[in-house]
Amino acid sequence: xxxxxxxxxxxxxxxxxxxxxxxxxxxxxxxxxxxxxxxxxxxxxxxxxxxxxxxxxxxxxxxxxxxxxxxxxxxxxxxxxxxxxxxxxxxxxxxxxxxxxxxxxxxxxxxxxxxxxxxxxxxxxxxxxxx
Numbered sequence: 001x002x003x004x005x006x007x008x009x010x011x012x013x014x015x016x017x018x019x020x021x022x023x024x025x026x027x028x029x030x031x032x033x034x035x036x037x038x039x040x041x042x043x044x045x046x047x048x049x050x051x052x053x054x055x056x057x058x059x060x061x062x063x064x065x066x067x068x069x070x071x072x073x074x075x076x077x078x079x080x081x082x083x084x085x086x087x088x089x090x091x092x093x094x095x096x097x098x099x100x101x102x103x104x105x106x107x108x109x110x111x112x113x114x115x116x117x118x119x120x121x122x123x124x125x126x127x128x129x130x131x
Contacts, residue, residue: 006042009067031045038107063095065095068097
């Protein structure tokens with residue numbers, strides 16, 4: 001499968017250009033997912049052949065923030081992409097996921113909710129550790 005980064009709720013044009021320029025040298029496809037496709041499983045959006053698309057279009061709200069889903073990248077390539085995104089100055093981007101067999105059937109809103117919940121738990125634990 002082709003190395004792909006799914007981008008949901010893309011930032012403004014200036015930040016998006018920084019993201020595109022950061023990823024361009026890595027030759028990783030950046031796919032900006034339109035809101036109407038948020039009902040599709042992440043695996044379908046990434047191009048996986050073993051996930052079945054759903055019919056219809058998403059009619060819910062936009063995600064509250066930008067989210068990246070990294071698909072088919074090796075650990076080394078993932079680290080390169082993350083470093084490029086940190087360095088480009090468009091972030092920070094707290095909502096990031098890696099496509100897995102478990103989440104490949106999730107929709108974008110499902111994935112975002114899970115990531116946000118994990119962040120909240122992590123930040124509560126970090127705050128408790130500081131007390």
